[in-house]
Amino acid sequence: MSLSQEEAFARIRLLRSPNIGPVSFRQLIRRFGTAQAAIDALPDLARRGGAPYRAAPPETIAEEISQVRRARARYLFHDQPDYPPLLAELDSAPPVLTWRGDVSLAAKPCVAIVGARNASAAAVKLARDFAAALSEAGFTVVSGLARGIDGAAHRGALPATIGVIASGIDITYPPEHTALQEEVAGRGLLIAEQVPGTEPRGRHFPSRNRIIAGLASGTLVVEAAPKSGSLITARLAAEAGREVMAIPGSPLEARATGCNQLIRDGAMLVQTPDDVIELLSGFDGTPRSSFREAAPAFLFADEELADAEPADVTSLLTTAPVAVDELIRQSGEPPASVQLALLELEIAGRLTRHAGGRVSLAA
Incomplete structure (x- = not known):
């Protein structure tokens, strides 16, 4: 896809803002459609998560872009055609790379x-x-x-x-x-x-x-x-x-x-x-090794996240990591509602994401 300069700038700014990682970045884009709309929503999401919020300053992003140019590098966004196809399959794939x-x-x-x-x-x-x-x-x-x-x-x-x-x-x-x-x-x-x-x-x-x-x-x-x-x-x-x-x-x-x-x-x-x-040769996504099974994931459509209301899952969380699918099972709430609640907590700085689709309250 072709990104406007304004959207590309906003995407970099969104990713560089406090408490935004690859998972939350994608969920924000799913819910709000554009990076700028997501940035505008961050203070309200963080307030619902229990903390004040300020996005990354635009001047910081402008200086970063200048540094990338001086390094003779370029940006690559997760939904552009040149983005590595296998890497794009990861839930935690970097939304923005330099290369x-x-x-x-x-x-x-x-x-x-x-x-x-x-x-x-x-x-x-x-x-x-x-x-x-x-x-x-x-x-x-x-x-x-x-x-x-x-x-x-x-x-x-x-x-x-x-x-x-x-x-x-x-x-x-x-x-x-x-x-x-x-x-x-x-x-x-x-x-x-x-x-x-x-x-x-x-x-x-x-x-x-x-x-x-x-x-x-x-x-x-x-x-x-x-x-x-x-x-x-x-x-x-x-x-x-x-x-x-x-x-x-x-x-x-x-x-x-x-x-x-x-x-x-x-x-x-x-x-x-x-x-x-x-x-x-001809790898079809089914490894012959049995070293470890892939982490489970609950899938939901973009419109589900866009229309979701946050579930109340804070009482189920501690500083010990727990799988998101376990939170969904125990809460009995739709996956999109649980993910939205986790998103709000993460933006507020109250949630930490771990490997294998696990989360915990921030220490």
Whole structure:
């Protein structure tokens, strides 16, 4: 679709306003039709949620747009034709991305390759070789431009690679990947969700990981320790209904523990690029791995949210995360009414959203 400059500006402003995330952004657009109408409604929604509210100042958004232009980047909105189709399937898909490079790479079959930052030499070579073979087979290789496995995957796949960063589009991290990040932006595709000028923080990496998992029909973990970010990416891929794959390693090697654990829990064991190609060629949305079932979701039409009245669900919430579908069951209210009540609480800063479609009262 073609967006007017006014609507594009309003969408960026809406997303940058306090307590607005991907889920609430989409629900606001569904309910009010345009971003500007949603912005106008924010103070009343927050008041009903129990707090005052001020949207992001227009001058802040104007400066952000200038920063994006200086970085030679562009905006991509969630309902534009070039938006990555698999990523668009996520409930938490970023409503606005910034990018540099060849955006058409995201429309091709994609496979994510992730793994340890302090990877072994053998694993680095394996990641590079797998990425090269998969790119030659027509896949775009997605990774996070981190040290170790990520960097090896990008280098092996260039130019058929997408780098997803946890910082603003104009920030390089880690510093030693300055040249690699620029090469990915120049020959492949570089994507960022964060505002330009944003340095990477710990909370940004899980958000980055969901984009990596969401872009691809499958995620391959090459080497990973327990409780690593790579396992978070694998879990997010599984929740999105994508294939999860892992290369096994020696039980005597600590850096192989995460991969062996994934395989034990249902991820597909792969040993060659041909194994990955077989699993992902013609992927129809039904993974062969049984690592984890996709998170349940209650669907409702846009007009239902537009016409809904908020349900009273505050008494059912605590600071412990609970699934939205459980709130719908216990309240006995229509899904759209429960979602509207959660939206009002979120805008007021009283609700936190968690992975897997769960919510809690803000601490």
